[in-house]
Amino acid sequence: MNIGPYSIEDYMHLVKSFHGNVAPGLIIGGFMVDLAKSELPDGVLFDAISETKTCLPDALQLLTPCTIGNGWLKVMDFGRFALCLYDKYEGKGVRVFLDPEKLNSWPEIKTWFFKLKPKSEQDPDALRDQIVEAGTDILTVQHVTVDTASLQKKGKGAIALCPSCGESYPAKDGAACLACQGNSPYKKEPHDAAPGLRIVSKPKNDRD
Numbered sequence: 001m002n003i004g005p006y007s008i009e010d011y012m013h014l015v016k017s018f019h020g021n022v023a024p025g026l027i028i029g030g031f032m033v034d035l036a037k038s039e040l041p042d043g044v045l046f047d048a049i050s051e052t053k054t055c056l057p058d059a060l061q062l063l064t065p066c067t068i069g070n071g072w073l074k075v076m077d078f079g080r081f082a083l084c085l086y087d088k089y090e091g092k093g094v095r096v097f098l099d100p101e102k103l104n105s106w107p108e109i110k111t112w113f114f115k116l117k118p119k120s121e122q123d124p125d126a127l128r129d130q131i132v133e134a135g136t137d138i139l140t141v142q143h144v145t146v147d148t149a150s151l152q153k154k155g156k157g158a159i160a161l162c163p164s165c166g167e168s169y170p171a172k173d174g175a176a177c178l179a180c181q182g183n184s185p186y187k188k189e190p191h192d193a194a195p196g197l198r199i200v201s202k203p204k205n206d207r208d
């Protein structure tokens with residue numbers, strides 16, 4: 001049995017190196033991507049949607065050309081364990097979700113998915129075995145049409161220099177960049193030129 005071009009063992013190694021641990025959701029995600037791909041016509045140029053920000057975006061990035069960085073993967077944080085691959089021009093696609101109705105014969109998977117026991121009381125080896133044994137049996141496929149117009153990338157538009165931090169940002173965001181409008185994740189530290197940042201090289205003009 002394979003996941004994408006990989007044996008199960010190789011896929012698990014890949015998951016560990018990319019994701020940090022062999023998360024159950026990523027093994028299921030591998031079967032989900034394979035199933036969705038198998039339902040798409042050959043040669044279709046597809047984009048992807050993940051309906052959760054947990055695990056499935058990484059399965060899609062490992063097994064398809066779609067990444068967050070290249071814009072072909074959209075993460076819509078509905079918290080549903082579902083993904084979709086669809087023709088990027090026509091919108092016709094395949095949605096695959098982990099089907100709660102199919103979990104009754106797989107108690108370890110059900111316990112993990114619905115958090116029926118604390119993690120410390122779950123059996124990770126039995127869970128992994130059931131996931132591999134179940135394969136696509138716990139999944140359901142839907143043929144869908146994606147409203148591609150609503151997902152069109154909005155360009156950044158004109159670029160401005162932020163009067164507060166001096167860095168470039170999309171002018172449409174307002175008079176200052178979104179970070180300087182109060183959304184910065186960095187704590188303010190007194191005496192720093194920019195909040196939480198140190199200047200490690202001087203601007204060119206200062207050297208002259």
Ligand SMILES: [Zn+2]
Pocket residue numbers: 162163164165166167176177178179180
């Ligand atoms: Zn700024």
